[in-house]
Amino acid sequence: MMNDHRKLGRELELFDTDPLIGAGLPYWLPAGAAVRQALEDYVREAERRAGYQHVSSPVLGKKELYQISGHWDHYSDDMFPPMKVGAEEVVLRPSLCPHHALIFRSRGRSYRELPLRIAELGGMYRSELSGVLGGLTRVRAIQLNDAHIFCTLDQAVDEARAALELIGRAHRDLGIRPVRYQLSLPGAGGKYVANPEIWERARGLLGEVLSGVDHVAVEGEAAFYGPKIDVQIADPAGRESTLSTVQIDFHQPERFGLEYTGADGGRHRPVMVHRSIIGSLERAVAHLIEVHGGAFPAWMAPVQVVALPISEAEIPEAATFVARCVDAGLRARLAGPEAGGLGARIRDARLVPYSAVIGAREAGAGAVALRLRDGRKLDAMPVGEAVQRIAGLTAAHALDLWDAPA
Numbered sequence: 001m002m003n004d005h006r007k008l009g010r011e012l013e014l015f016d017t018d019p020l021i022g023a024g025l026p027y028w029l030p031a032g033a034a035v036r037q038a039l040e041d042y043v044r045e046a047e048r049r050a051g052y053q054h055v056s057s058p059v060l061g062k063k064e065l066y067q068i069s070g071h072w073d074h075y076s077d078d079m080f081p082p083m084k085v086g087a088e089e090v091v092l093r094p095s096l097c098p099h100h101a102l103i104f105r106s107r108g109r110s111y112r113e114l115p116l117r118i119a120e121l122g123g124m125y126r127s128e129l130s131g132v133l134g135g136l137t138r139v140r141a142i143q144l145n146d147a148h149i150f151c152t153l154d155q156a157v158d159e160a161r162a163a164l165e166l167i168g169r170a171h172r173d174l175g176i177r178p179v180r181y182q183l184s185l186p187g188a189g190g191k192y193v194a195n196p197e198i199w200e201r202a203r204g205l206l207g208e209v210l211s212g213v214d215h216v217a218v219e220g221e222a223a224f225y226g227p228k229i230d231v232q233i234a235d236p237a238g239r240e241s242t243l244s245t246v247q248i249d250f251h252q253p254e255r256f257g258l259e260y261t262g263a264d265g266g267r268h269r270p271v272m273v274h275r276s277i278i279g280s281l282e283r284a285v286a287h288l289i290e291v292h293g294g295a296f297p298a299w300m301a302p303v304q305v306v307a308l309p310i311s312e313a314e315i316p317e318a319a320t321f322v323a324r325c326v327d328a329g330l331r332a333r334l335a336g337p338e339a340g341g342l343g344a345r346i347r348d349a350r351l352v353p354y355s356a357v358i359g360a361r362e363a364g365a366g367a368v369a370l371r372l373r374d375g376r377k378l379d380a381m382p383v384g385e386a387v388q389r390i391a392g393l394t395a396a397h398a399l400d401l402w403d404a405p406a
């Protein structure tokens, strides 16, 4: 199969698995961890700019917590069995929502604080029986980009719309094209909480959020507590999965008895908007590997710049160039003549966005001759100019390797 992320993941040394750790429990090698970290930094910064506050909460919770949230009744097939600790029973969390609901509830809340946007890149777990060894798409340990917006009913549509815009912008910066926007509705069967009025209300609001957005309604794909907007991607074999999601939820605030004090001095129940920009880091990176064939956008490439001294004489200048790149926040390395002839080193660096060739002429002039991954060869330019330009392009999440985004 073309660009299977499992094959490329091994070839490019991004991640791997070990039977001793277990199926569905991949670990990240330095190159893959660099991609993942770039993605985490991107998401946290996008959230910070959009007015989210970050929290951090434990990956375990008491069984009782999930009985209250409804996971125990509606989702336990996907949960790991509880662990007994003395008189308590704790479980690996199947979602971050209950912890965030408790963070909202940790003190009295006023309408002046709403919308309160709480975000976390946190661990969650799924007892995937069919965890395919060697892949990132069916895993048992998941790092989720999650957030919950606690708001008034009047604010819910605007907040969900803003979340959808954040998702669209991220897809552009990541070079991802979703296959469809989907309104996921409940289907037959008892896995959904029963409250027709709440379902209808949430469905109506999500319909408003999606007005003007091309989408399809699909039954049987809702969360157990409510309908959701899912942004679907497809793998090279055409198998669809959900990357990003936005949900408007009346159920969890009810279950956890969430309240805020309104302008009228009375107590009101907030609405909870759940949203994920890139879903789990595992699935997002799997998709990025397949979409880009390992040639990631420069801002998330494991190595962004490689310095190629033509002979041993230029190694000191090449090392200085690498140091300046590293100082400017870039991931750069040196590939000297000991790694082979220049042609072979250029081929080895074919997935690196920027190769800087340094011969006697460049070394003497304090310059580098850049070769871009897309085949462009630039005239020699001063080292400072090259470093500044590359750092500027990666900071702006430019998809083009030389032209800054408008």
Ligand SMILES: [Zn+2]
Pocket: 095, 096, 097, 146, 147, 148, 274, 275
């Ligand atoms: Zn949630």
